[in-house]
Amino acid sequence: MADISQFSYEVAHLIGATVLMAGFQLLYQRRLFAVLNTFAFQALALAAAAAWQAHVQHAPHLYITAAIALVFKAMIVPFALHWLVEKLGIHRSVETAMSIGWTMTSGVALVALSILLVLPVTANAAALTRESLALAMSVILLGLLMMITRHNAVTQVVGFMALENGLILAAVSAKGMPLVVEISIAFSVLVAMTLFGIFFFRIRERFETLDLNDLETYRGDRQ
Amino acid sequence: MMGHLANFPGADNPLLWILGVPLGSAGFLVVLKEWRVATWVNVVASAITFASSLMLLDHRPAATRLLFIDDFNVYLVVLTSFIGLTTAVFSAAYIARESEAQRLSDLHLRFYHSMYQAFLFTMLLALTANNTGVMWVAVEAATLTTVLMVSLYRTREAIEAAWKYFILCSVGIGLALFGTTLVYLAAQPVMGDGADAMAWTLMIKRAHAFQPDLLNLAFVFVLVGYGTKVGLAPLHSWLPDAHAEGPTPISAVLSGLLLNVALYALLRFKMLIAANGQALTPGPLLVMMGLSSLFLAAFMLYRRGDIKRLFAYSSIEHMGVITFAFGMGGALANFAGLMHMTMHSLTKSAIFFAVGIISQNEGTKRIADIRGLTASHPVLGWGFVLAVLAIAGLPPMGVFMSEFLVVSSTFARQPLLAIPLALGLLLAFGALVSRLQMMAFGEPPKVVASHGTATTFSSILALTPLWVHMLLVLVAGLYLPKELVAWFQVVARLLG
Numbered sequence: 001m002a003d004i005s006q007f008s009y010e011v012a013h014l015i016g017a018t019v020l021m022a023g024f025q026l027l028y029q030r031r032l033f034a035v036l037n038t039f040a041f042q043a044l045a046l047a048a049a050a051a052w053q054a055h056v057q058h059a060p061h062l063y064i065t066a067a068i069a070l071v072f073k074a075m076i077v078p079f080a081l082h083w084l085v086e087k088l089g090i091h092r093s094v095e096t097a098m099s100i101g102w103t104m105t106s107g108v109a110l111v112a113l114s115i116l117l118v119l120p121v122t123a124n125a126a127a128l129t130r131e132s133l134a135l136a137m138s139v140i141l142l143g144l145l146m147m148i149t150r151h152n153a154v155t156q157v158v159g160f161m162a163l164e165n166g167l168i169l170a171a172v173s174a175k176g177m178p179l180v181v182e183i184s185i186a187f188s189v190l191v192a193m194t195l196f197g198i199f200f201f202r203i204r205e206r207f208e209t210l211d212l213n214d215l216e217t218y219r220g221d222r223q
Numbered sequence: 224m225m226g227h228l229a230n231f232p233g234a235d236n237p238l239l240w241i242l243g244v245p246l247g248s249a250g251f252l253v254v255l256k257e258w259r260v261a262t263w264v265n266v267v268a269s270a271i272t273f274a275s276s277l278m279l280l281d282h283r284p285a286a287t288r289l290l291f292i293d294d295f296n297v298y299l300v301v302l303t304s305f306i307g308l309t310t311a312v313f314s315a316a317y318i319a320r321e322s323e324a325q326r327l328s329d330l331h332l333r334f335y336h337s338m339y340q341a342f343l344f345t346m347l348l349a350l351t352a353n354n355t356g357v358m359w360v361a362v363e364a365a366t367l368t369t370v371l372m373v374s375l376y377r378t379r380e381a382i383e384a385a386w387k388y389f390i391l392c393s394v395g396i397g398l399a400l401f402g403t404t405l406v407y408l409a410a411q412p413v414m415g416d417g418a419d420a421m422a423w424t425l426m427i428k429r430a431h432a433f434q435p436d437l438l439n440l441a442f443v444f445v446l447v448g449y450g451t452k453v454g455l456a457p458l459h460s461w462l463p464d465a466h467a468e469g470p471t472p473i474s475a476v477l478s479g480l481l482l483n484v485a486l487y488a489l490l491r492f493k494m495l496i497a498a499n500g501q502a503l504t505p506g507p508l509l510v511m512m513g514l515s516s517l518f519l520a521a522f523m524l525y526r527r528g529d530i531k532r533l534f535a536y537s538s539i540e541h542m543g544v545i546t547f548a549f550g551m552g553g554a555l556a557n558f559a560g561l562m563h564m565t566m567h568s569l570t571k572s573a574i575f576f577a578v579g580i581i582s583q584n585e586g587t588k589r590i591a592d593i594r595g596l597t598a599s600h601p602v603l604g605w606g607f608v609l610a611v612l613a614i615a616g617l618p619p620m621g622v623f624m625s626e627f628l629v630v631s632s633t634f635a636r637q638p639l640l641a642i643p644l645a646l647g648l649l650l651a652f653g654a655l656v657s658r659l660q661m662m663a664f665g666e667p668p669k670v671v672a673s674h675g676t677a678t679t680f681s682s683i684l685a686l687t688p689l690w691v692h693m694l695l696v697l698v699a700g701l702y703l704p705k706e707l708v709a710w711f712q713v714v715a716r717l718l719g
Contacts, residue, residue, distance in 0.1 A: 121436035122408070129408065140401060147394065156390065163397055170404045176416025177407050179356035183400065186360050190393060193367060197374075197386065 008056045012173075015052055016135040018045040019169055020111070023142040026162055027107050028100045032085055032092050032154065036078045039158050043073035046165045053172045062172055064181045069168065072188050073161065080195050081154060088198075090154060097149045110141040132173030139166030157194050164191070236284045238292065238351060240275035241300065244268050245344035249337050258322065258332040262315040265336045269304070269311040272343065276304040286424045291353035293424075294714045299350050299487055302565055306479045306572050307343045309688035313576045314339065314472035316685035320583050321470070331375055335470070342368040342476065346484050355403045355421045358488060359396065362452065365481060366392045373469035384464035391461040392452055399448025399488075405441035406492065409433045423491060430498035438495070438502040445492045446508060452485035454539050455546060456516040466535035467588070471579030474531060478538040479572035483564055486542065490549060490718060497552075497719035509550025510640065516543030517647035524654035529588050530581070533658060534574050537614060540651050541567040547644065548629045549718065551636065557715035559628035566621040566696055570614045573692035577607040580685050585668075590658060595667030606689045608663045613696050615655040616648060621699035 022042030029035045047069035054062030085092070096103060114137035122130040143163025147156050164187050171180045248268035255261050279300060283292050292300070318335070321327050327335070342365060349361035366389075374385035407420050413432045414420035426433075447458065454462040466474045493509075496502045520540035527533040545567065548560030580603055581596065582588045596604035613620035626648060634641040 117440060121434070121440050133405075133408070137401070140397075144394070147390075153386075160390065160393060160397070163394065167397055167400050167404070170401060174404050174408050175411065176420075177356075177404065177411075178418045178421060179354070179360070182360055183356060186363050190363065190367065193370070194389065194393075197389065 008052075012049070012052055012056065013131055013135075015045055015049040016132050016169065016173075019049060019165060020135050020138050020142075023139045023146075023162055023166070024104070024107055026146055026158065027103050027142065027149070030093055032090065032094055032152070033082065035094065035155055035158055036081050036085075039161065040074050040078040042162060042165055043069050043077075046169060047074060049169055050172045057175055059176070061181050065168065065172060065184045068181075068184050068188060069165075073165070073191075077161065077191060077195070081158070084195065084198060085154060090152065094155055095151050097151065103145065103149050106145055107142055110145060111138040114138045114141060129173055129175060133170055136166045136170035136173065139163075139169060142166075153198055157191075157198065160194070161191055237275045237278040237282065238284055238290050241272055241279075241304065241347055242290075242344060242351070244272045244275070245340045245347065249340035249344060252337040252340060253333065255333065255336075256329070258318070258329055258336070261333065261336040262318055265339060266308070266311045266315055268340055269308040269343065272347070273301075273304040273308045276301045286353055288418050288422055289353055289357060290351045291424050292351060293717075294710065295490075295717055296350045296487065298561075298565075298710070298714070299483060300347060302568060303346055303350065303480050303484070304343070306476065306568055309691060310472050310475050310479075310572060310576075311339070313475070313579070313685055313688045314470075316681045317470070317472055317579050317583070319681050320685075324583075326376065335372060335375055338368045338372050339472075339476075342372070346480055349484050350487060353422050353424055354418060355406060355423070358491075359400055359403050362399070362449070362485065362488060363396050365484065366396060366452070369465070369469075369473065369477060369481065372473045373465045375470055375473075376468070378468070380464075381468040384461075384468035388461040388465040391458075395448050395451025395458065397448070398444050398451075402441045402444030402446075402448055402492070405437055405444065406495070409437035409441060423495075426495060427498050430495050431500055433495075433499050433502075435499055435501035435503075438499055442492060442496055442503065442505055445489065446505070446512075449485050449489045449492075450512060453482055453489065453542050453546065454516070455512045455542065456519040456539065459516065459519070459539050462539060463532045463535040466538070467529055467531040471531070471575055471582070474535070475572040475575035475579075478535070478575060479568040482538060482542050483568060486545065486549075486564070493549070494718060506550045506552050509546050511550075513543045513545070513547030513550055514640075514643055514647070516540065517547065517644070517651070518543075521647045521650035521654065524651055524658075527658075528590055530578055530590050530593065530662070531575075531588055533590065533655075534571065534578060534614075537574075537651065537655065538567075538571055540647070541571070541614070544626065544629060544644075544648070548632075551629075551633055551640075552719060553632070553636065554712065554715045555632040555635075556629065557718045558711050559625050559632055561711050561714055561718075562699075563622070563625035563629060566625050566699060567614075569692045569696050570610055570620075570622055573689050573696070574607070574610045574614060576685070576689040576692075577603060577610055580682075581607065581662075590662060592668075593662045594665045596663045598664075599667035602686055603689075604663055606686065606693060608659060609693050609697075610689070611655055611659045611663075613693065615652045615659075617652075619697070619700045621696040624700050 019042055022038055022045060025038045029038055047066045050062050050066035050069055115134045118134040118137055140163050143159050143166055146159035146162060150156055150159060168184055171177055171183060252261055279292055279297050345361045345365035349358050352358040352361060370385050370389045373388055374381050410420040410426050410433055413429050419425050451458040466477055493505045496505050516539050520536045523536045545560050545563050548556045585593050596607060613622050616623050616626045630641055630645055633644055
């Protein structure tokens with residue numbers, strides 16, 4: 001890791017912070033399409049992060065991860081969700097379980113928590129890995145927070161994908177970690193399945209407690 | 224079907240067969256149109272897998288970067304492929320009767336059989352993977368295949384259960400992946416970049432040099448992540464729904480096998496932590512989660528109206544007991560945990576076999592509507608009684624013996640912990656026995672419910688796996704072969 005210059009470190013840091021910023025933005029968007037656009041932006045930033053790591057680490061396979069993030073997550077998924085929202089007539093505005101103020105405060109607390117947890121335990125690791133890991137863990141926790149505070153099936157899926165962006169960010173930052181490409185493919189399959197599920201089973205809104213009664217207007221696909 | 228494998232240089236490697244046969248047949252079953260043939264292809268493929276897994280017992284292939292077999296996973300591979308086979312036999316009878324009742328279309332059945340083999344493949348891959356990343360991908364794929372099978376009936380409840388299972392377990396395995404990444408980061412300075420720092424066999428030898436702080440953080444994520452899939456409280460809420468709404472053969476393999484595989488993943492990480500020495504002791508965390516699962520499930524058992532949910536909660540209870548035993552650690556408690564894992568798998572899948580036939584016979588899953596089973600269907604009824612008494616922990620069955628070992632080993636070391644443990648087990652015992660009384664005895668309902676045109680052959684076929692399992696559990700309770708005991712002891716020492 002000695003060959004990593006100050007410049008490449010700062011660029012990696014900047015891109016990682018962009019992913020985190022998008023994670024924060026996801027928390028307070030009130031309109032569904034805005035949520036989708038923000039998610040696309042986050043995926044774009046993730047693609048840049050993966051490509052930069054591929055360049056810095058001389059690990060060409062990470063370019064594939066970057067390509068998956070760019071094509072699948074930043075383009076196909078937001079587009080498909082956009083289409084689903086229109087097709088299924090899902091409410092365009094999003095309710096949240098907590099007020100935005102509280103959500104943001106919890107978000108900040110989670111970021112502080114990840115920095116406090118990660119930085120001391122990675123004292124021996126290279127700076128590049130340390131900071132990216134702290135950023136990645138923050139993104140993961142923010143994704144979880146989003147899944148908890150949003151009621152709607154689509155926003156929950158977006159929350160899950162934001163969480164997954166954090167996981168991929170962590171995996172690309174871990175120097176020389178094998179199987180990163182396979183893992184991002186596995187996740188893409190998972191996400192594709194979810195979209196498929198929403199579409200075919202017409203899961204529309206309000207999964208407040210993920211409880212049966214909250215499946216508001218279920219229509220079976222073959223009746 | 225798998226003849227082309229013989230041309231490969233490693234065709235005498237049983238691992239290749241164990242993984243290749245389920246994967247190949249999953250592909251083959253997708254295109255096979257006739258479901259009657261498919262049920263038998265499913266059985267034959269599972270039988271070949273089981274036979275190959277038996278070959279592992281005397282010929283153990285050398286570990287590679289990708290796959291390995293050691294004392295610990297070999298027994299789980301054999302157990303998994305055995306229950307895979309018996310469940311395939313049960314499934315053949317179950318599917319025949321479901322199809323008569325026209326609850327499933329041909330397309331669904333094709334899909335079901337293919338997914339069944341794919342599921343076996345992913346579980347066996349997770350068990351034999353010598354790489355934390357491959358193991359993770361396999362567990363993730365196992366989640367996907369089971370989600371598809373849980374939603375098979377396409378009822379509102381089934382979709383709901385599948386969705387819940389999907390979201391919760393996806394988050395769970397997401398967190399497990401973060402834990403896996405952290406373990407890699409802990410190993411990487413010692414092992415160097417690349418696959419070496421993810422291989423179990425290599426990591427365990429040099430785990431003492433890993434960074435303990437990073438391992439601690441990693442273990443928390445792995446515990447929450449894979450713990451969700453084990454169904455440990457408070458992360459269990461997907462489990463009862465997924466068990467209740469899917470086809471019953473799937474409930475049997477979910478309870479009997481998938482929970483074990485998730486626990487296996489967790490235990491591998493625990494072994495790494497234990498080999499490190501300076502990291503946290505995972506014991507108390509596991510003990511706490513085990514006890515909370517046991518108590519939560521024991522209380523929930525009293526209020527269940529649905530027969531499949533009842534036994535799903537019983538699975539949470541037993542996974543709690545097993546986790547508790549491994550959390551206590553030490554040779555005896557680990558031995559008890561391993562034995563309980565085996566006994567629970569055999570007994571619980573037997574119970575689900577019985578439950579599957581019962582709900583088909585009676586046309587309901589409501590406990591209140593099921594009465595007098597021993598009078599109306601003696602062979603099934605008494606098999607069911609035997610299985611439920613076994614899972615409740617009555618001697619002389621194997622489950623009693625392993626539970627007794629867990630309690631007594633705890634009592635010897637931490638008497639205070641033994642009290643809540645015994646209390647929880649008694650609570651669960653009471654719930655199960657009172658439910659059993661209602662279902663098994665009393666006047667059977669006058670109207671002979673939708674018996675269908677089930678042939679004698681298919682009812683014998685459906686009942687055989689149940690009785691085979693119960694026979695094994697009974698024999699294990701009375702007499703364990705010396706070799707098996709010695710082997711369990713070796714593994715118990717490995718687990719630390």
